[in-house]
Amino acid sequence: MRKILIVGAGHAGLHLAHGLLTHGYDVTVITGQSSTEIRTGLCSIAQFTYPTALEHERSFDLDFWSALAPQIRRQKLFIYGKDAPAAVVQGASHPKNGYSVSIDRRIKMADWLEFFEDRGGKVVIHGVTVTDLDYFSRMFDLIVVAVGHGELGQLFDYDESRFSGARPRAIAQAHVYDVWPDPDENDDNMGWAVTAEGAGNLMLTPMLAQEGPCHNLLLVDRKGGPMDAWPDRPGQEEQLRRMKDLLRNYAPHTFERIKDAQLIDGRSTLIEELTPQVRNPVGRLPSGGKVLGMADVVVTMDPYTGQSWNNSTRCAHAYLEAILERGDGTFDEEFLVSAFERFWEFGQANQMWAEFASTLWESDPPPHLGLVLEAAVKYPEIGDRWIQGWDDPSDFRNWLFDPDAATQYVQEVRARHGD
DSSP states (O other), X not given: OOEEEEEOOSHHHHHHXXXXXXXXXXXXXXXXXXXXXXXXXXXXXXXXXXXXXXXXXXXXTOOXXXXXXXXXXXXXXXXEOTXXXXXXXXXXXXXXXXXXXXXXXHHHHHHXXXXXXXXXXXXXXXXXXXHHHHHHTTTOSEEEEOOOXXXXXXXXXXXXXXXXXXXXXXXXXXXXEOOOOOTTOSOXXXXXXXXXXXXXXXXXXXXXXXTEEXXXXXXXXXXXXXXXXXXXXXXXXXXXXXXXXXHHHHOHHHHHHHTTOEESSTXXXXXXXXXXXXXXXXXXXXXXXXXXXXXXXXXEOOGGGOOHHHHHHHHHHHHHHHHHHHTTSOOOHHHHHHHHHHHHHHHHHHHHHHHHHHTTTTSSOOHHHHHHHXXXXXXXXHHHHHHHTTTOGGGGGGTTSOHHHHHHHHHHHHHHTTO
């Protein structure tokens, strides 16, 4: 039986661990936190599990919460240009009535870690150094690193050939109750996203927290931007007050929904800085051994787009397929690179989407975008396609990014409607 070590009990690492365990591998997960410590710790940046990723989770019986979590079947995107009313694009999350969910990471990772151990997986609660990995490399057939901070992250060099440039982000988040419903829809579980010229992005997402269903409010801006209002690290109540003030100025529709919102508990807020980046997937140990980096370790997504868990699920799925196909072959450097390239087919498309979304207001928007926005507001099928692209951003290459393709697509839709 082949022995595989996964360092880190995050979203990607645990998903891969469960997949490998299902297929009969001897899997060990080493993590610096027990499930109890995860469950009682501080909150992390909230994420979506989109419909396709949710299906991947169900294939290993990892969808524990859909009966309890708000099922996000529709999304609204508000686009605020300067001195212009908001353009509102809305659409279904999935063409076949599928849905997205957002689960507090503390619930999801703690439950997955406990379930992994219940199924017979091995869990070691201990910090890991590069020296430890050197030792472990003689004990395991493959080591996958799913922790990108500290000295382990330094094993993986930056790969500027795959990424145009890092953009530091300032992030503020709050879990809240008492959010007013969407004024135009009979659907309290509709997700809202906003991009505002000169002021970053935000998301208002129905989610499942430890206390039950609530909403997550997430603000993301460039470092030093107008929504980077947290240099003094304010207390929770003051942070929420500032978040409301920012929404009053830059996203008034969202402000009307959260103006009376209250924090759900004493661990409801987060302030963080993050820099998106792409790294080489092969880490080299002092003894000459090699390890494989995965998900956020090698492709850190821009929080502008809410794609981190989508990225990690697709990475785990790609790595699992690569390991299964390898059979009894060696996990040499050629394998490590090819496994990453399998994931990069999705990861590159996701980076292109993040690049498009994160640079939208850095200069004048591309001329065709106005045409697409106008059509997306008018024709539901274009709105659906835009929203469903969040599940699989590779589709954006087929129409949204290319001016000619976008124009042709809009013309085809107009013709079908007799316009």
